[in-house]
Amino acid sequence: MSVTIETLGGLSRRNGELFCENVSFRSLAERFATPLYVYSRSALQARIDDWSRGVAGTSDRVFYAMKANNNLAVLDLFLRAGFGFDIVSRGELERALAVGAKGSDIVYSGVGKTEEDLRAALKADVLCFNVESIPELERLNATAAAMGRKARISLRVNPNVDAKTHPYISTGLKNNKFGIAYDRALETYQAAASMSNLIVTGIDCHIGSQITELEPFVHAADKVLDLIEELHQAGIRLDHIDFGGGLGVRYADETPPAAAEMLAAVRSRVAARPAAAHLPLFFEPGRSLVANCGSLLMRVEYLKPTTAKNFCIVDAAMNDMMRPTLYQAEMPILPVVEREGAEVWDIVGPVCESGDFLAKERTFAAHQGDLLVMAAAGAYGMSMASNYNARPRAAEVLVDGEHVYLVRRRETTADMLALESRIPQL
Numbered sequence: 001m002s003v004t005i006e007t008l009g010g011l012s013r014r015n016g017e018l019f020c021e022n023v024s025f026r027s028l029a030e031r032f033a034t035p036l037y038v039y040s041r042s043a044l045q046a047r048i049d050d051w052s053r054g055v056a057g058t059s060d061r062v063f064y065a066m067k068a069n070n071n072l073a074v075l076d077l078f079l080r081a082g083f084g085f086d087i088v089s090r091g092e093l094e095r096a097l098a099v100g101a102k103g104s105d106i107v108y109s110g111v112g113k114t115e116e117d118l119r120a121a122l123k124a125d126v127l128c129f130n131v132e133s134i135p136e137l138e139r140l141n142a143t144a145a146a147m148g149r150k151a152r153i154s155l156r157v158n159p160n161v162d163a164k165t166h167p168y169i170s171t172g173l174k175n176n177k178f179g180i181a182y183d184r185a186l187e188t189y190q191a192a193a194s195m196s197n198l199i200v201t202g203i204d205c206h207i208g209s210q211i212t213e214l215e216p217f218v219h220a221a222d223k224v225l226d227l228i229e230e231l232h233q234a235g236i237r238l239d240h241i242d243f244g245g246g247l248g249v250r251y252a253d254e255t256p257p258a259a260a261e262m263l264a265a266v267r268s269r270v271a272a273r274p275a276a277a278h279l280p281l282f283f284e285p286g287r288s289l290v291a292n293c294g295s296l297l298m299r300v301e302y303l304k305p306t307t308a309k310n311f312c313i314v315d316a317a318m319n320d321m322m323r324p325t326l327y328q329a330e331m332p333i334l335p336v337v338e339r340e341g342a343e344v345w346d347i348v349g350p351v352c353e354s355g356d357f358l359a360k361e362r363t364f365a366a367h368q369g370d371l372l373v374m375a376a377a378g379a380y381g382m383s384m385a386s387n388y389n390a391r392p393r394a395a396e397v398l399v400d401g402e403h404v405y406l407v408r409r410r411e412t413t414a415d416m417l418a419l420e421s422r423i424p425q426l
């Protein structure tokens with residue numbers, strides 16, 4: 001892997017020991033135990049600055065896609081920086097409101113919004129519903145009418161563009177469940193425009209995640225812009241264009257474009273179209289804002305060399321970090337203290353599944369009791385964690401210089417049992 005420690009947000013090695021900002025991972029393990037998610041505030045701020053600079057001096061807006069990492073302390077940083085939020089559930093709506101976001105800071109995406117979801121979002125007066133089907137339009141119109149409200153909507157169109165990423169995180173191809181089919185978009189807009197409690201305000205696309213080239217973004221932008229011209233001719237005028245998220249990060253040897261490059265490429269396509277050139281652009285980045293700012297700290301419990309493979313069994317597992325199992329994702333694994341005697345190890349957790357691995361065939365010197373850090377684990381890590389095998393979810397800390405804030409305490413078995421009831425008589 002060609003990723004180096006300098007490219008990992010907030011991490012450094014001092015006298016051979018791994019640090020997050022000015023705090024050693026060893027001290028974090030002593031204080032908070034493992035497995036532990038560790039976020040770097042300075043790394044988060046650097047990514048926030050990248051995107052803020054990218055939209056400075058324009059009417060464009062960034063809506064952080066909070067499904068990547070929805071810890072309240074992380075959301076606070078984004079809100080304070082003037083970002084809005086892209087949400088995909090009522091739970092995320094409540095998280096956004098909990099940190100003080102206003103409805104006008106929120107766009108609401110997702111294919112399966114329930115009536116209760118729509119009601120809650122109408123009550124919060126969200127800036128825009130990104131609608132993905134005709135039945136959703138109808139339900140939203142009826143719900144808004146019953147509440148005496150009008151809903152601002154954008155249609156998420158599926159531009160049928162290959163994002164060139166893992167199939168599970170590719171969303172803009174016509175065989176994906178997402179969005180309105182490209183060749184049905186005009187008639188769907190006309191249907192929306194005829195509904196009395198909807199206000200058509202935008203167009204939206206999101207073609208996938210961990211996109212590491214400019215070409216899919218440009219291709220999708222061109223197709224959306226073609227559609228805007230078609231809509232313009234049909235008398236449908238929009239107030240914004242939402243290009244979604246999806247910008248990739250470096251986990252290994254990827255070389256994704258910088259946010260500024262992606263923004264410039266998309267803007268130059270928009271500028272060439274008179275029907276669209278004046279419109280504010282919305283972006284919904286998730287991963288590119290947080291992936292590189294988080295680490296998963298774990299401890300080696302056992303070493304189990306076998307004739308076929310060497311297994312390094314750690315106290316973190318697929319329930320803490322699902323990406324390797326779900327997407328064959330590879331993230332850097334760094335020993336907190338480097339030692340002599342490197343061998344090749346599969347790093348696996350204690351969960352009873354052969355799919356419970358965090359990394360395969362990594363070369364390092366493993367020792368029972370040592371600490372390991374999975375870097376670039378800030379996106380789709382804790383937010384996808386589960387209680388599988390009755391494992392309490394990890395704690396999360398935010399490091400800021402030499403300060404450490406516990407931003408989510410470790411879950412306990414009591415927390416988990418509290419939700420359940422036994423039947424009175426067997």
Ligand SMILES: *Cc1c(COP(=O)(O)O)cnc(C)c1O
Pocket residue numbers: 065067068086088109110206208209210244245246247284285286287288
């Ligand atoms: C997941 C998602 C995003 C964010 O994607 P990233 O790859 O994390 O940037 C943005 N918009 C929508 C609609 C999404 O579903």
